[in-house]
Amino acid sequence: MIERFLEQTQFASYDDFMRHFKLRVPEHFNFGYDVVDEWAARCPEKKALLWTNDRGEMRQFTFADIKRESDRAASFFSSIGIGRGDMVMLILKRRWQFWTAITALHKIGAVVIPATHLLTAGDIVYRAQAASIKAIVAVGDDIVLRHILDALPECPSVTTLVSIGPEVPEGWHDFNRGCAEAKPWERPAVVNDNSDISLMYFTSGTSGEPKMVAHDFTYPLGHIITASFWHNLNEESLHLTLADTGWGKAVWGKYYGQWIAGANVFVYDFEKFEPVDVLRMIHDYRITSFCAPPTVFRFLIREDLSQYDISSLRYCTIAGEALNPNVYNEWLRLTGIRLMEGFGQTETTLTIGTYPWVEPRPGSMGKRGPEYDIDLINAAGEPCEDGERGEIVIRTNGHRPLGLFREYYRDPELTREAWRDGVYHTGDVAWRDQDGYYWFIGRTDDVIKSSGYRIGPFEVESALMTHPAVVECAVTGVPDPIRGQLVKATIVLAKSYRDRAGEALVKELQAHAKRTTAPYKYPRVIEFVDELPKTISGKIRRVEIRARDNKK
Numbered sequence: 428m429i430e431r432f433l434e435q436t437q438f439a440s441y442d443d444f445m446r447h448f449k450l451r452v453p454e455h456f457n458f459g460y461d462v463v464d465e466w467a468a469r470c471p472e473k474k475a476l477l478w479t480n481d482r483g484e485m486r487q488f489t490f491a492d493i494k495r496e497s498d499r500a501a502s503f504f505s506s507i508g509i510g511r512g513d514m515v516m517l518i519l520k521r522r523w524q525f526w527t528a529i530t531a532l533h534k535i536g537a538v539v540i541p542a543t544h545l546l547t548a549g550d551i552v553y554r555a556q557a558a559s560i561k562a563i564v565a566v567g568d569d570i571v572l573r574h575i576l577d578a579l580p581e582c583p584s585v586t587t588l589v590s591i592g593p594e595v596p597e598g599w600h601d602f603n604r605g606c607a608e609a610k611p612w613e614r615p616a617v618v619n620d621n622s623d624i625s626l627m628y629f630t631s632g633t634s635g636e637p638k639m640v641a642h643d644f645t646y647p648l649g650h651i652i653t654a655s656f657w658h659n660l661n662e663e664s665l666h667l668t669l670a671d672t673g674w675g676k677a678v679w680g681k682y683y684g685q686w687i688a689g690a691n692v693f694v695y696d697f698e699k700f701e702p703v704d705v706l707r708m709i710h711d712y713r714i715t716s717f718c719a720p721p722t723v724f725r726f727l728i729r730e731d732l733s734q735y736d737i738s739s740l741r742y743c744t745i746a747g748e749a750l751n752p753n754v755y756n757e758w759l760r761l762t763g764i765r766l767m768e769g770f771g772q773t774e775t776t777l778t779i780g781t782y783p784w785v786e787p788r789p790g791s792m793g794k795r796g797p798e799y800d801i802d803l804i805n806a807a808g809e810p811c812e813d814g815e816r817g818e819i820v821i822r823t824n825g826h827r828p829l830g831l832f833r834e835y836y837r838d839p840e841l842t843r844e845a846w847r848d849g850v851y852h853t854g855d856v857a858w859r860d861q862d863g864y865y866w867f868i869g870r871t872d873d874v875i876k877s878s879g880y881r882i883g884p885f886e887v888e889s890a891l892m893t894h895p896a897v898v899e900c901a902v903t904g905v906p907d908p909i910r911g912q913l914v915k916a917t918i919v920l921a922k923s924y925r926d927r928a929g930e931a932l933v934k935e936l937q938a939h940a941k942r943t944t945a946p947y948k949y950p951r952v953i954e955f956v957d958e959l960p961k962t963i964s965g966k967i968r969r970v971e972i973r974a975r976d977n978k979k
Contacts, residue, residue, distance in 0.1 A: 428466060428689055429655060432648055441784040441794065444656065448797040450648055450829055457618050458625075458647045459497060459534035462687055467494035475686060477665065477712065478523040480696035481704070486523060490686075493530060500531030500602075502609035507562075507587055507600055511536030511619065514558050514584075514627075516551075518542050518565040518575075518673065521696035524591045524602060525672040526682065528564055533644075534612075536619040540627050543673030544570075548577035554629055555582035558639060558836065562587035564602065567594035621645050627836060628675050628773050639836035640773045647683035649776035649830020652796055654684025657769050657780045658716055659742045662689035665712065669695075669705065669719040675773045676747060680718050690716075702726040706735040713739035720747030721754055722899070724766065725892075728757045737762065744769060744781075748966065749867045749885045751892045752789035768792050770867065772853060774845075775799070776830030778821065779865050790889065791864040792857070798828050803859055804850075816858040816868055816883070821851040856883060873969055875904035877912045882948050884969065890943035891916055891950070894936060896924040901959050901967045905952055905976045916940075916950035917972055919959060928955040 430436050432451050438444040453461060466473055471491035479485040488496075509515060515537050519525040525541075532539045540558060542551075544566065551574060554560065560582070565571050567590035576596070579585060591602040619625065625644040629637035654660050658680070668680025681692045695708050705727065708714060717740060724745065740762070746769045755766050769780035770792040778801060781793035795801035802810055803817035811817035821831065823846070831851065835841045845852050856868040868874065868883030875882040884902035891897050899919040904912035918936070920928060933953045940949040960971040 428462065428469075428687055429651060431461075431465075432651060432687070438656075438784070441782060444782065444784065445797050448652075448656075450651065450798075452621065452645055452648060452829065454621065455617060455619060456621055456644055456648065457533055457536075458644070458683060459501075459530045460614060460618070462647070462683075463490060463497065463530055464494050466490035466686070466689065473662075473689065474691040476523065476526055476692050476694065478694045478696065479708075479712070480521075481698060488523070488526075493527060496527040496606065497530035497534060498612035499606040499609045500527050501534040502612040503600075503602070503605035504531055504537070504562075505535055505612075506609065507589070507605070509535065509537055509562055509587065512623070513537045513562065514540060514560045515562045515564060516540040516542050516554065516560050518544055518546070518563065518571055519591065520544050520566050521672060521694055522566055522591060523694065523696075525677075526692075527606075528591075528602070529682070533625060534614070534618065536615075536623065536625075538624050538627055540629070541673050541675075541677065542629070543671055544568075545673075546574060548574045551575060551578035552581045553637070555585050557629075558627065559584040561585065562589065564589040564591070566590075567592045567596075569594070572596060619644050622833070624833065624836070626678070630773050638838070638841060641833045641836040643833050645829055646776070647678075647687070649798065649828075650679060650684030651687055652684070652780075652798060652830075653679055653769075653771075653777045654688045654690065656782050656796075657767065657777050658685070658688075658690075658718060658744055659767075659783050660685060660688040660690040660716060664688070664690040664715050665693050666690045666716040667693040667695065667705075667708065667714050667718070669717075669723055679746075679771070679776070702730050706730060706732065706737065709737045709740055710735040715739055716742045716744075718744040718746070721745055721750045722748070724754050724758055725751075725898070728754065728761060732761050740764060743767065746770065749889075750790060751889045753889075753893045755787070755789040770855075770865070772855075774832040774851070774853075775821070778819075788864050791860075791866050793865065794863045795865070798830055800824065800828075801865075803857060811859070813859055813861045816856055818871055819853045819855045819857050819865070821853070823849050823851060825849060870969075873903070875902070875912050875914055877904065877907075877914060878910040878947070880947055882914060886944055887914060887916065887940060887948050887950060890940045890948070891918065891936060893943055894939045896920055896927075896932065896936065899959055899967075901969055901972055902950065903969050903972050903976070905973075913951045914948060915952035915954065915972075915976065917954045917956055917959060919957065920955055 434449045467490040475490045476488040588599045595601045624641045626642045670676035745766045767781040771777045778799045779792045781787045800822040887902040901917045905915045907913045960968040
């Protein structure tokens with residue numbers, strides 16, 4: 428399949444990859460027809476989706492199955508008035524219906540808005556009003572349904588409600604019954620133009636209200652690099668990316684690129700994360716490739732891995748937040764597998780990564796990929812030298828790279844603010860070494876200015892995370908009349924250290940930070956908390972910590 432979209436599919440080195448990677452983009456490309464249905468025609472029995480849940484249920488779908496089920500869903504959606512350009516929110520947790528529903532909506536040219544089940548009624552109102560959402564397709568459990576029903580009086584654009592069960596409230600359409608009774612689906616002559624919006628995510632809101640990130644129908648092709656040249660997948664792979672379907676990471680790691688590569692996507696549908704369950708999945712199903720954020724690996728290395736046969740695992744990738752080198756080193760010691768880090772945003776596909784030909788450097792995001800002209804710029808807008816920290820930007824040079832978002836929907840001012848003079852500003856700060864590796868520092872608004880020093884929170888967090896007392900931490904700046912800002916660490920302690928929370932442990936952690944990183948970076952203020960404020964996608968909200976401290 429991948430050969431349909433690449434002029435060259437095999438590369439001997441990173442330099443070969445950078446020089447000769449070139450995508451072919453079909454006119455009116457549609458992932459549902461040009462990937463899913465194409466696989467079903469070529470290899471109908473090829474495995475596409477292996478789904479299991481925490482109750483022991485299991486289903487293996489072939490591409491022929493996905494085509495059949497997505498055709499039924501497309502017919503059903505069309506019969507209840509959903510058509511090209513309509514905004515449809517999916518709140519489906521990790522249920523297998525997400526994969527058939529999103530494929531069906533692509534097939535009819537609708538706009539898919541994946542959303543997490545953790546949204547409150549207020550979150551749903553904000554999204555429905557901002558995007559003029561027409562339909563909501565949701566899992567039928569009590570909490571999700573209650574939040575949707577509570578939101579509806581303030582959501583006049585929402586005219587169609589669909590439940591996949593088990594509950595189907597009065598006035599809602601039954602997805603499973605509707606698909607079962609649907610008429611045969613015929614592909615329309617023209618479903619979409621490449622420039623049409625197909626997918627929209629609300630950002631997680633680490634630094635303000637969520638933004639609407641709109642992608643067009645060519646976006647899935649940008650994830651060929653993600654799946655084939657970062658996850659390193661092929662047609663024999665069974666790949667697990669740990670992500671709720673409401674997060675951008677889901678289409679990054681368990682849909683677009685993976686199916687283009689012909690991999691079998693593994694989905695574990697659970698209500699509560701338990702590290703041992705992930706190890707059991709790898710053990711029981713012989714998973715070959717695994718991708719998760721660093722937080723997950725921090726939990727996994729605390730388990731007794733000798734109790735599980737994870738020898739099937741060949742490749743591990745990591746993204747979502749910066750990787751602490753001690754996590755990399757411990758996972759390598761325990762498994763012999765290197766963690767291949769990558770970097771991107773909701774607005775992009777993978778922009779920087781540790782590709783198969785790139786030797787990983789613990790703590791580095793890797794090197795830039797061939798689809799994006801990556802650079803670092805300083806506060807004056809000038810290119811940074813190697814070793815100099817600056818904002819990561821993408822130079823578009825009059826054209827939009829495949830995979831880069833189309834716009835912030837309905838917000839041209841915000842779009843111009845982020846993407847101006849042919850440069851897209853990511854808002855993330857890093858430095859580059861002489862070999863072209865990029866090292867993450869933090870968001871531009873997270874960088875701390877103390878006594879003339881510019882301190883990235885990740886630098887201090889990495890130092891603190893090497894102490895056994897620290898499970899999680901967030902480093903921020905607090906106002907100080909003398910130094911401008913003081914470095915503050917907000918820390919979640921390991922269970923065995925919680926009864927030691929006090930001045931003695933504060934001094935111990937400060938001394939540890941001084942020994943582990945440059946002494947001027949050590950946290951002069953430390954606060955112990957039970958949990959850190961996070962977005963609904965699990966990212967730390969340092970903006971909330973700063974706002975709370977500024978009120979004191």
